[in-house]
Amino acid sequence: MGERAIQVGLLGLGTVGTGVVSIVERHQNELAHQAGRPVAIKKALVKQIDKVRGSEVNGVELTTNPEDILDDPDLDVVIEVMGGVSETKQLLEKAIRQKKHIVTANKDLMAEWGASLLALAAEQGVDVYYEASVAGGIPILRTITEGLSADRITKMMGIVNGTTNYILTKMSQENRSYEDVLKEAQELGFAEADPTADVEGLDAARKMAILATLGFSAPVQLSDVAVKGITNVSGKDLHFCEQLGLTMKLIGVAKRDEGRLEVCVEPTLLPSDHPLASVQNEYNAVFVHGEAVGETMFYGPGAGSLPTATAVVSDLVSVMKNMRHRVNGYAAMKPLYEAVFKEEQEKQSQFFIRLHVEDRTGTFSSITSLFARYDVSFEKLLQLPLEEEQMAEIVIITHVTNRAVYKELMEELEQLDVVKTIASSYRVEGGKG
Ligand SMILES: NC(=O)C1=CN([C@@H]2O[C@H](COP(=O)(O)OP(=O)(O)OC[C@H]3O[C@@H](n4cnc5c(N)ncnc54)[C@H](OP(=O)(O)O)[C@@H]3O)[C@@H](O)[C@H]2O)C=CC1
Numbered sequence: 001m002g003e004r005a006i007q008v009g010l011l012g013l014g015t016v017g018t019g020v021v022s023i024v025e026r027h028q029n030e031l032a033h034q035a036g037r038p039v040a041i042k043k044a045l046v047k048q049i050d051k052v053r054g055s056e057v058n059g060v061e062l063t064t065n066p067e068d069i070l071d072d073p074d075l076d077v078v079i080e081v082m083g084g085v086s087e088t089k090q091l092l093e094k095a096i097r098q099k100k101h102i103v104t105a106n107k108d109l110m111a112e113w114g115a116s117l118l119a120l121a122a123e124q125g126v127d128v129y130y131e132a133s134v135a136g137g138i139p140i141l142r143t144i145t146e147g148l149s150a151d152r153i154t155k156m157m158g159i160v161n162g163t164t165n166y167i168l169t170k171m172s173q174e175n176r177s178y179e180d181v182l183k184e185a186q187e188l189g190f191a192e193a194d195p196t197a198d199v200e201g202l203d204a205a206r207k208m209a210i211l212a213t214l215g216f217s218a219p220v221q222l223s224d225v226a227v228k229g230i231t232n233v234s235g236k237d238l239h240f241c242e243q244l245g246l247t248m249k250l251i252g253v254a255k256r257d258e259g260r261l262e263v264c265v266e267p268t269l270l271p272s273d274h275p276l277a278s279v280q281n282e283y284n285a286v287f288v289h290g291e292a293v294g295e296t297m298f299y300g301p302g303a304g305s306l307p308t309a310t311a312v313v314s315d316l317v318s319v320m321k322n323m324r325h326r327v328n329g330y331a332a333m334k335p336l337y338e339a340v341f342k343e344e345q346e347k348q349s350q351f352f353i354r355l356h357v358e359d360r361t362g363t364f365s366s367i368t369s370l371f372a373r374y375d376v377s378f379e380k381l382l383q384l385p386l387e388e389e390q391m392a393e394i395v396i397i398t399h400v401t402n403r404a405v406y407k408e409l410m411e412e413l414e415q416l417d418v419v420k421t422i423a424s425s426y427r428v429e430g431g432k433g
């Protein structure tokens with residue numbers, strides 16, 4: 001007789017949960033071969049028991065009572081794919097205390113409570129894995145904690161939110177409106193239940209906090225990440241980008257220079273031949289730079305049912321292997337260092353600035369003399385007439401400066417008589433930033 005199947009309870013059976021059930025069924029042979037035992041998805045917690053669901057989940061017992069899963073002594077692993085933070089944390093803590101291993105796709109939870117859940121799991125001798133929480137189907141957490149474990153990572157930069165990449169791609173390539181494309185991303189199952197977290201950059205910021213914590217082995221919190229989303233990006237900005245040979249992406253950056261960290265998420269302009277510029281739709285990509293390995297890049301689907309479920313089920317295989325060897329994986333995830341962050345003047349970048357100005361003699365010289373006073377030089381400068389009479393649009397791309405200087409310069413620029421408005425400003429990647 002074969003060994004008893006690993007029994008799994010799902011918390012959530014939506015986009016990702018349904019994908020998990022499909023993969024376990026389709027790849028049962030390969031999973032059993034790798035982990036030494038078959039896998040059975042026994043139960044799933046849902047919100048609405050009567051909801052119409054795909055036939056692939058027919059064999060899964062549904063419940064609306066979490067205790068049916070948490071108190072079931074036969075379940076070895078709880079896979080959390082329901083989302084939410086406080087209540088979900090309580091459910092997972094209870095599951096851990098019941099000695100159940102955890103696999104989760106929940107970045108909101110792991111960015112905020114990851115350290116405490118991992119510590120509790122270590123105390124109870126069980127695993128918590130969360131590969132799907134960052135960059136969906138790309139095995140990026142495993143890459144950092146295992147594949148590059150011998151190296152010292154100095155920079156991670158990339159596109160870690162599928163929804164916003166989908167929106168920016170469709171807005172710039174198909175000239176479609178922000179609202180229209182966001183709706184489509186929701187229908188395709190890429191967006192969060194409340195897509196505010198996607199479009200305001202918070203989802204990406206949570207992922208960067210998780211990446212930075214693991215990559216730099218230092219506890220980086222969401223509040224340590226400087227965040228700006230894509231809600232104010234206009235078609236006009238994208239049009240100017242195209243004219244200047246640039247592509248806009250929501251980019252997350254985590255850097256470590258001489259032990260000092262900088263983590264941010266913001267719409268960023270990249271040269272259109274930059275590898276990240278060609279990452280389209282819901283795809284994600286992450287550059288990881290290590291002192292010894294140099295530059296590596298990882299690309300794949302950042303959202304969606306089966307890609308995300310692949311990460312979840314691969315975590316399940318890791319748990320099963322650990323169970324077989326009677327170990328758990330906490331040591332690789334526990335930070336070694338304190339997180340010390342850079343001051344604004346230590347953060348270097350180039351910037352794009354779009355201004356509406358009075359089209360008269362002296363405008364140019366007052367702007368250029370202000371920039372000269374701050375010792376910020378121009379890499380590119382473009383002036384175009386505006387429809388409004390006697391007004392012009394100026395687009396500037398600066399050479400590298402620091403954030404403290406940039407902030408003061410922007411405040412003074414806004415006060416200049418000839419400047420009517422600062423229409424937009426973005427970080428530019430490609431210089432020595
Ligand atoms: N979608 C994606 O591409 C990705 C998602 N994730 C993360 O995975 C998690 C799940 O996302 P996704 O599958 O898209 O979400 P869905 O909204 O599609 O599914 C959520 C599931 O959880 C159930 N659920 C939600 N709240 C409760 C509750 N309070 N009590 C009981 N059941 C509940 C829902 O029940 P019911 O079916 O009855 O409504 C549903 O089955 C989230 O943390 C998300 O951030 C991570 C990477 C990619």
Ligand SMILES: N[C@@H](CC=O)C(=O)O
Nearest residue numbers: 161162163190191192
């Ligand atoms: N809403 C997220 C889903 C995956 O994490 C995204 O769009 O990337």
Ligand code: NA
Nearest residue numbers: 131134136138
């Ligand atoms: Na991943």
